[in-house]
Amino acid sequence: MADATYDGPASQDLVTWDRIADRYIELADGRATSSFHHLTDFFHERLRPLSGRSVLDVGCGHGWLAQSLAALGAEASGVDGSESMIAQARSRYPGLTFHTADLVDGLGSARAVAGYDAMVARFSLQCIADLDRLLRDAVVALRPGGLFLASMPHPAFYMRERVEDPVTRERYRKVTGYLEHETRILPDFGGHRYFHRPVSWYVNAFARHGLHLDDMREPPQHPDTAGDRGQDEWTDFETWWSTIPVFLGLCFRKAPTG
Numbered sequence: 001m002a003d004a005t006y007d008g009p010a011s012q013d014l015v016t017w018d019r020i021a022d023r024y025i026e027l028a029d030g031r032a033t034s035s036f037h038h039l040t041d042f043f044h045e046r047l048r049p050l051s052g053r054s055v056l057d058v059g060c061g062h063g064w065l066a067q068s069l070a071a072l073g074a075e076a077s078g079v080d081g082s083e084s085m086i087a088q089a090r091s092r093y094p095g096l097t098f099h100t101a102d103l104v105d106g107l108g109s110a111r112a113v114a115g116y117d118a119m120v121a122r123f124s125l126q127c128i129a130d131l132d133r134l135l136r137d138a139v140v141a142l143r144p145g146g147l148f149l150a151s152m153p154h155p156a157f158y159m160r161e162r163v164e165d166p167v168t169r170e171r172y173r174k175v176t177g178y179l180e181h182e183t184r185i186l187p188d189f190g191g192h193r194y195f196h197r198p199v200s201w202y203v204n205a206f207a208r209h210g211l212h213l214d215d216m217r218e219p220p221q222h223p224d225t226a227g228d229r230g231q232d233e234w235t236d237f238e239t240w241w242s243t244i245p246v247f248l249g250l251c252f253r254k255a256p257t258g
């Protein structure tokens with residue numbers, strides 16, 4: 001993870017996402033075993049029954065998650081700030097509605113459709129420079145009792161260096177400066193800004209906007225080297241690797257009223 005090389009306006013992030021959209025789609029798309037899909041089960045579990053439920057995919061990229069929810073019966077739609085991502089989403093899934101909005105400014109035209117049963121934000125919140133207006137809009141646009149589900153790289157462990165002490169053979173991830181907010185450039189897909197915030201920051205920011213933590217998941221990490229081998233065939237190193245989660249799932253709920 002490199003240090004941020006620019007400190008410009010948040011709108012610059014969308015220029016970057018337009019530039020790297022094709023590369024992102026190529027890498028993230030269609031790999032059922034990809035770690036990108038690990039928390040999809042969590043979303044499905046918390047959204048069930050999906051049939052007839054209106055779900056907004058926040059930072060939807062090329063729309064694959066919205067489509068997968070629609071295939072299970074949800075009335076799914078998406079919003080993203082990258083014109084390239086939205087163009088791909090519209091061309092791939094013409095039956096679904098996709099809005100374009102810089103989420104730093106809130107939900108834009110997706111805001112008008114009030115009463116969502118749920119929102120999902122899969123690996124997008126950590127890319128958004130300021131979440132205040134988005135959360136303000138989200139709590140209004142969700143129905144009472146509605147859910148906001150998010151997944152993201154685990155702020156404590158994602159891309160923290162893996163270390164194996166050559167003398168003691170002790171293994172650990174090197175976590176530094178966890179409580180500091182930091183802007184970094186993630187090299188994956190061609191370089192985009194990543195806003196590091198501690199887990200407690202997310203929990204408290206959502207709570208301030210009336211969205212309270214209902215569930216949290218830290219799934220064991222599938223070792224990159226393990227491929228399709230079952231857990232009982234993993235090496236000692238792979239078993240250790242799996243014990244440190246690098247993805248985080250959060251489920252927030254708007255209070256039911258009345």
Ligand SMILES: C[S@@+](CC[C@H](N)C(=O)[O-])C[C@H]1O[C@@H](n2cnc3c(N)ncnc32)[C@H](O)[C@@H]1O
Pocket residue numbers: 010013014017028058059060061062065079080081082085101102103104121122123124127128129
């Ligand atoms: C890591 S991708 C995740 C995409 C999709 N949710 C998925 O699971 O494949 C992050 C997404 O956030 C979007 N994004 C980043 N900053 C944004 C902003 N300020 N407003 C709207 N979308 C933004 C990007 O365009 C990109 O599609």
